[in-house]
Amino acid sequence: MDFDLTPEEEAFRAEVVAFLDENLPVKSMADWTRKVRDKRWVGFSWPREVGGGGGSLMQQAILKAEMAKRRAPALGTCFMGLAWVGPALIEYGTDAQKQRFIPDILDSKLQWCTGYSEPDVGSDLAALQCRGERDGDHYVVNGQKIWTSLAPIAQWMILLVRTAPIDRGNKHAGITCLLVDMKSPGLEVRPIENMAGGYLFAEVFFNNVRVPVEQRLGAEGEGWSVTVSALANERSSISEVEALMRRLDELEELARSQRKHGRPVLEDAAVRRRIAHFATVIEGMRLNGLRLLTKQLKGEPLTSETSINKLHRAALEVEMADFALTLQGPAGVYVKGAEPAVASGKWQQGALGWPDTVIGGGTPNIQKNIIAERILGLPKD
Numbered sequence: 001m002d003f004d005l006t007p008e009e010e011a012f013r014a015e016v017v018a019f020l021d022e023n024l025p026v027k028s029m030a031d032w033t034r035k036v037r038d039k040r041w042v043g044f045s046w047p048r049e050v051g052g053g054g055g056s057l058m059q060q061a062i063l064k065a066e067m068a069k070r071r072a073p074a075l076g077t078c079f080m081g082l083a084w085v086g087p088a089l090i091e092y093g094t095d096a097q098k099q100r101f102i103p104d105i106l107d108s109k110l111q112w113c114t115g116y117s118e119p120d121v122g123s124d125l126a127a128l129q130c131r132g133e134r135d136g137d138h139y140v141v142n143g144q145k146i147w148t149s150l151a152p153i154a155q156w157m158i159l160l161v162r163t164a165p166i167d168r169g170n171k172h173a174g175i176t177c178l179l180v181d182m183k184s185p186g187l188e189v190r191p192i193e194n195m196a197g198g199y200l201f202a203e204v205f206f207n208n209v210r211v212p213v214e215q216r217l218g219a220e221g222e223g224w225s226v227t228v229s230a231l232a233n234e235r236s237s238i239s240e241v242e243a244l245m246r247r248l249d250e251l252e253e254l255a256r257s258q259r260k261h262g263r264p265v266l267e268d269a270a271v272r273r274r275i276a277h278f279a280t281v282i283e284g285m286r287l288n289g290l291r292l293l294t295k296q297l298k299g300e301p302l303t304s305e306t307s308i309n310k311l312h313r314a315a316l317e318v319e320m321a322d323f324a325l326t327l328q329g330p331a332g333v334y335v336k337g338a339e340p341a342v343a344s345g346k347w348q349q350g351a352l353g354w355p356d357t358v359i360g361g362g363t364p365n366i367q368k369n370i371i372a373e374r375i376l377g378l379p380k381d
């Protein structure tokens with residue numbers, strides 16, 4: 001890993017710092033979103049011909065690092081579009097698909113959701129049952145998805161269907177990836193309430209939903225490759241340390257504002273030790289992120305190593321939220337429907353929202369299996 005920047009990279013870093021000096025704290029989110037889009041920092045490493053910034057991976061890393069240091073807001077609000085649908089479109093999409101979908105992702109005009117999991121299919125995703133049958137120039141989709149985050153507000157879904165029966169010798173074959181308009185006739189979204197009282201994920205039912213063949217991403221029966229690349233990007237985006245750094249600042253702030261015997265609890269050695277532990281794990285994740293970057297700079301694809309940070313992030317989110325509630329004492333108790341006493345209920349929401357980072361994108365057990373088998377080379381279970 002080479003930590004030195006070339007003169008060009010240093011010049012880019014100076015440009016980023018100057019922009020952040022001028023624009024932080026943000027005046028309004030609309031103003032920030034427009035300015036970073038004008039600078040082509042949204043989709044910064046995507047090719048210029050699709051509207052991206054054409055930046056190198058190294059420049060993108062510099063941009064992210066400087067933004068994280070200054071706790072800048074995210075670049076764009078089309079979360080799944082930017083994190084994995086866009087990259088999958090760039091890798092597997094036709095020119096028409098790129099022109100149709102990428103500008104709206106970059107302009108934060110729409111939300112995507114991800115239709116992979118089914119009632120009996122999660123970790124063992126290749127066993128999926130939702131069917132897509134070819135009928136002329138359409139696929140007719142029948143089946144059900146579940147736990148589909150953002151489905152109640154998304155305009156489009158990246159969907160996996162089975163277009164050929166399961167081949168026990170190769171269960172990854174026969175899966176096809178489709179891009180589905182959420183307003184398609186026969187598609188029904190039934191929101192599920194989560195523990196924190198939110199309704200951002202849902203069951204999605206498909207009853208003879210017709211999807212034009214030109215909305216297939218990649219070749220028929222080869223959707224698994226699209227998924228492997230999208231899942232690696234999903235795990236990598238879930239594991240980015242920027243959000244955790246912001247969360248750590250907030251935790252420190254909480255420890256400064258809470259008092260014990262008239263003194264801020266941040267002065268308590270046990271509290272400081274715990275915060276130092278969180279900071280150390282985050283720094284380890286940052287360094288692992290740089291390791292992944294080095295791999296990408298050598299032209300190697302992101303694969304199993306993204307599971308390392310996904311695993312750490314899941315544990316850390318839960319530990320940090322639990323610790324915050326301990327610091328809040330009785331004020332941290334969550335009563336549904338009641339006005340939260342401290343920090344607008346942010347930490348209660350975090351403590352109840354743990355399945356999002358722990359289970360979403362693949363459970364810790366699955367990440368451990370991936371690390372054991374594909375990184376450490378241990379024999380299969």
Ligand SMILES: Cc1cc2nc3c(=O)[nH]c(=O)nc-3n(C[C@H](O)[C@H](O)[C@H](O)COP(=O)(O)OP(=O)(O)OC[C@H]3O[C@@H](n4cnc5c(N)ncnc54)[C@H](O)[C@@H]3O)c2cc1C
Binds near residue numbers: 117118148
């Ligand atoms: C908040 C949230 C958001 C989500 N968002 C989405 C989304 O947007 N789109 C989507 O498609 N899905 C989404 N999911 C679904 C998520 O991907 C699945 O829940 C997850 O992959 C686990 O699958 P499952 O629920 O079927 O559990 P199972 O696969 O049945 O697992 C049950 C338990 O068995 C363990 N287990 C299973 N297989 C193995 C194995 N081989 N070795 C060791 N242990 C194993 C698991 O670790 C787990 O503890 C979301 C889930 C949550 C909680």
